[in-house]
Amino acid sequence: MLEVRDLHAFYGKSHILQGVDFRVGKGEIVSLLGRNGVGRSTTIKAIMGDVERRGSIQFKGREIGGLKPHQVAHCGLGYVPENRDIFPGLTVRENLILGMKSNQPGGRWSMEDMFTLFPRLRERADTAGGVLSGGEQQMLTICRTLMGDPDLVMIDEPTEGLAPKIVELVAGLFKEIRNRGVSILLVEQKLAIALDISERLYVMGHGRIVFEGAPRDVRENAAMRKEWLEV
């Protein structure tokens, strides 16, 4: 579904990604692991067209490497930014409305679905996004992107700083997303969650992919974990 080949990305003069290759299949949950600063978030942003990039990005058989972010989104790629970047001045409902694209036909998700999955959001539908708690904001960010009915959703650090109960809720949502036939590319710091829900994992180091495997391969390969993941 998504096939990335020899992806390079730049912030000004610094060369952040130096030839990244990976793929995500239909209905698959794939995790991108690695320490801070190895280029996981940049990889997602580069696919979205949010940073300067070079290389091939094929999505549903179409080359999207030259498209602008809004065009990439219209191809069916969803992006959930880190830092829970909700629109603070708008209400929960308005945030969700903005997740939908112009002239979008009904898709997999309705606002009612979101409210059923997260009753807290229904209770706070007319509250400004800026006053929600961290966990509520995270749910809102994910739901906002889902409202755009993506076929693949890229989620950046969704569980960072969340209470364990909320983390469980978010992990449950990922399974629901997959059940509706949506692929997930997950950037996750918590190894336990990534191993629990992913079908395949990639480990990044120094702007490249340094390891690829199933959760079992990661569990069994202590040397790799020590070199590329553990702090």
Place this chain on the structure above:
Amino acid sequence: MLELVVFSSLNGVLYGMLLFLLASGLTLIFSMMGVLNFAHASFYMLGAYFGFQISRYIGFWPGLVVAPLLVGVIGALVERYGLRTVHKHGHVAELLFTFGLAFIVEELVQMVWGKIPVDYRIPGALNFSAFTLFDTTFPAYRMFMLLMSIGIFLGLLVLLTRTRVGLIIQAALTHPNIVGTLGHNVPLVFMMVFGVGCGLAALAGVIAGPALVTQPAMAASLGPILFVVVVVGGLGSLSGAFVASLLIGLIQTFAVALNISLADVMAHLGVTLTRESFGGDLWMATVAQVAPIIPYLLLVLVLIFRPHGLMGNRDT
């Protein structure tokens, strides 16, 4: 006294609402693109001149519609083919670009219409007095200006808070990148906001042109006041711009009507000051005489004591 209060209030609100027509666009453009558009008042002037030119051929009313549309399109083109290219080189380049644009527009206007004011007249249908209060009349045209600007204000409010495009604009004020990744064409939104902002400035020009003076210096004389409004209200804050517009409008109209000097105030306290006292004319200057500098005084004080303005959330 009551007469003074009523008329100064009406004129102050009117002037403030006109300022808001300009300041609203300026502050939205600043929030979204981070660029302070020095040429904003030039679009106001273009509006007045276009309105004047159209009024000579087919009358005032068509000009009221056509001139802002034309200027809006010019604004959109300036954003698309000028600012967007210059943007890659940073905010200083953008600032200088708009600065140069303001001078170009002024020179062009002088070449086409000359240096002296043009004879832009109030439409005949509105050339009567709306009401008379204590022997003072209030022109119907001023009433029209007031209602028109309030109407535009309400329209803008509905557009921004009740429509999908308005929500996209609000969101793009703080998070343009995220709005783009959700599938909204942010560059197009920028171009539209720039165009509509310029169109609103032009509309203010069309309706203010006949009542004030339509001349090549009108942009340069209004521009600085606009920046006062936007800074005092808080850069990027629409509600702040609204409050500051009214505040500056009222302060300026009331100040012009007050003939009190520092010497008068001191006289009440038993101190007699004359032109010969130390400080000389400073004591004798009436509030009316210093009215033009009051907004700038406010600007300086706000920058020192409240750098993010009345309602802004970022430093100037």
